[in-house]
Amino acid sequence: MKCMLTCGAGIMEYSEKERPAAGPGEAVIKVRAASVCGGDVTRYKSAPMKDVYVIPGHEFSGDIVEIRDGGERYAVGDRVCIFPNPYCGTCPECRAGRFNLCTHKKSIGNNGQNGPVDGGMAEYCKVPVRSLIKLDDSVSYEQGALVEPVAVGLHASRAAGDVRGQKVLVYGAGAIGLYTIMFLKMQGAERIYALDVLPEHLEMAERYGADCTMLCEGNFAERIREDSGCGIDIVFDTVCLPPSISATQKLLRGGGSSVWIAIRNMQQEINIFPTVFHEQKIFTSFIYYKSEMEEAAGMMGRGEINCEDTITDRVPLSQGKALFEDLVHNPGAHIKAQFRID
Ligand SMILES: [Zn+2]
Ligand SMILES: [Zn+2]
Known part of the structure; x- marks a missing residue:
């Protein structure tokens, strides 16, 4: 599959990687829209991901194309956005309800303290079932890829x-x-x-x-x-x-x-x-709870909020390198840049 790949400080490639398959408790998403976060640009510039080839992207939406252990709630064909910070649920922070501070969380599209996880700037992405958030049919994939940053605003x-x-x-x-x-x-x-x-x-x-x-x-x-x-x-x-x-x-x-x-x-x-x-x-204020992403997605589904006018760029993955360079050198020209992935 096609993807963007962080390969070191200032090095981002439009590349190929094997399409992931769902393991137990996992789903594979056909990504439709993926937003670029300020954090992605910072990591691109300074690359704490150095020496690790990671697909960036933690703000994305798409369709479930494969699922294991989805239970009654989720099935192939569902339109979803992704909660990219799955937490353990058992550490002291989680038990205190501070899920955003989980010491074991493995952040999707990042090379965090608990290791690298490929993200959504790709044709497909593998995620845990507990990261799935359903989108109402009225919510576009583009808006679905804004649920994550919108939840940052809600939490703040x-x-x-x-x-x-x-x-x-x-x-x-x-x-x-x-x-x-x-x-x-x-x-x-x-x-x-x-x-x-x-x-x-x-x-x-x-x-x-x-x-x-x-x-x-x-x-x-x-x-x-x-x-x-x-x-x-x-x-x-x-x-x-x-x-x-x-x-x-x-x-x-x-x-x-x-x-x-x-x-x-x-x-x-x-x-x-x-x-x-x-x-x-x-x-x-640090990121958000999954419940806040669900709240934001719910408000979009009921038409109470609509943030599509903050999307300033919609480009294919093949133009990712040029987009990241422009985000570094012309940050004021963009509010939310997105990849459209067909
Ligand atoms: Zn973000
Ligand atoms: Zn935890």
Whole structure:
């Protein structure tokens, strides 16, 4: 079968690999749509997957073409999206309900702490039956391949507690920022601010529910503070780099909270003093629970949300190399890039 293959830092090949077969408790998916995640691009650039040939892709949808032990629930022909972080269910984190922190999880489309697992940027992908999430017939494969990142926004929107009546700000209006804004709106945030470096992204942020948008330039932090009265209650930071973290310290009211959603650069220097001096709280948000992906898929099926307008690219696998290069060099030109796989 055709696939994309990560072969080292900055090396991604359109390649061939043997089509997988389902073992006990597994299904094979004919992939129809696979989205590219910011994390895929970071791994492509820095390749912690080095020396390991892995098919990337953890945001995808398709049809079940083979299944073993599917029980009553799943059968060949079902349209599904994939929960890509199957957890063990028995470790202390799982027993505490923190399934996203399972110490044994083997992430699909990644070479994580528990070893490499091929992902969905391929014609076929093998997944555990417990990773299957059915899609309503009304949900396109393209939207099905957005369920995973949408669930990241859903999980993040809940990380600092109830947002009803709160003044919130979303830093970065890329895909995760937009989905977070959408859920903050649904959950009754009083006023939603959005920040980005690109006017096109801010236009989208307005469509997704932002009340006030601003470019990150000049004295934007002061202007937002002024508009909000006494500062923001909760900042949702999808950038998490020193400039956004230090601006957040200025944007937040005393005792306000920030939620760190994405960490791209593991080692960075920040001045923590303003956070302590104003008793600001830091929450973190990491991926989501399977139940949150099911919630997101359910909302799409009932037509309560539709995020297809965040898809900026639909390309065949054969153009994958060029797409990844463009995502590295022109990140602002894309929101969600997808592979269409026929
Ligand atoms: Zn992702
Ligand atoms: Zn576990």
